[in-house]
Amino acid sequence: MRATKINSVVRLFTLLTLTVAGIDSGAHAMELRNAAGPKAGKKTESIHYTFERKTFDVSRQHGHVYFNNYWYSHPLIDQHQYVRLIEVFDHQNFPSDHEFFNWAKTLRGTRTYTYDTVKEHRPKSVTNLGPIVLLAAKQRAEIDPAWRFWREQEETRLSELAQKQREAEAIKARQDAELETSRQLVKSATQSAQALSVLSGNTSLWEVELQPRGPRTIWLPSGSPQFSFSNRTPYGAINFSIGGSKYVRSYGRNSVSAGTSSCTMRGSS
Numbered sequence: 001m002r003a004t005k006i007n008s009v010v011r012l013f014t015l016l017t018l019t020v021a022g023i024d025s026g027a028h029a030m031e032l033r034n035a036a037g038p039k040a041g042k043k044t045e046s047i048h049y050t051f052e053r054k055t056f057d058v059s060r061q062h063g064h065v066y067f068n069n070y071w072y073s074h075p076l077i078d079q080h081q082y083v084r085l086i087e088v089f090d091h092q093n094f095p096s097d098h099e100f101f102n103w104a105k106t107l108r109g110t111r112t113y114t115y116d117t118v119k120e121h122r123p124k125s126v127t128n129l130g131p132i133v134l135l136a137a138k139q140r141a142e143i144d145p146a147w148r149f150w151r152e153q154e155e156t157r158l159s160e161l162a163q164k165q166r167e168a169e170a171i172k173a174r175q176d177a178e179l180e181t182s183r184q185l186v187k188s189a190t191q192s193a194q195a196l197s198v199l200s201g202n203t204s205l206w207e208v209e210l211q212p213r214g215p216r217t218i219w220l221p222s223g224s225p226q227f228s229f230s231n232r233t234p235y236g237a238i239n240f241s242i243g244g245s246k247y248v249r250s251y252g253r254n255s256v257s258a259g260t261s262s263c264t265m266r267g268s269s
Contacts, residue, residue: 051150089115
């Protein structure tokens, strides 16, 4: 009997011990879960970049420096950014405007620079980071993979665009050549028909004199200074003609039709 009670007490103590250990382990697991929960549930912020290729011109005219046809220090341009880009591309250093203006004196004509800009897109904001060549080395390293991919796509697009433009220019040149050939054929056929008409006696070849239009008259206002033109009339007017006579060949059955035809041809040309 006594042994039975002892065994019962031992079993009860063991059961209580296991129950307490289970509660402690469950509480510890709950605590770990609560500590890791916010970190595991937090989403990483998505960031992507967009790029754009731009150009700017710099020139020196009449002793002044112009960026994109705007004079230096114009409020619509960021001249400091352009100066920094020139420093990078031309391996120059301009501590002050004086050194930059001395460099600008060496310009001959207009010089054009091309650069790429980048924008950083976050879920709730867009930041213009500016020219890529002016970014810090660490920041450039972050966007370099995306920039390299975009450059390949952009170069492919520009190459295809240039190829299409060359093809369009070739087609236009071919069409212009065909049109000019057609015009020459029509002109030759017309001349041949006119020559046959002259030989057959149906028409004649005339030499027509095209005279300038009648004298033009300018009436001078009262009190005008005296002019020394020899053709000035006493009434304060100047009569003059522009150009001289011109002789052309024209076809017609008589001189009247030939003159009318030549005037029509002159007006159409």
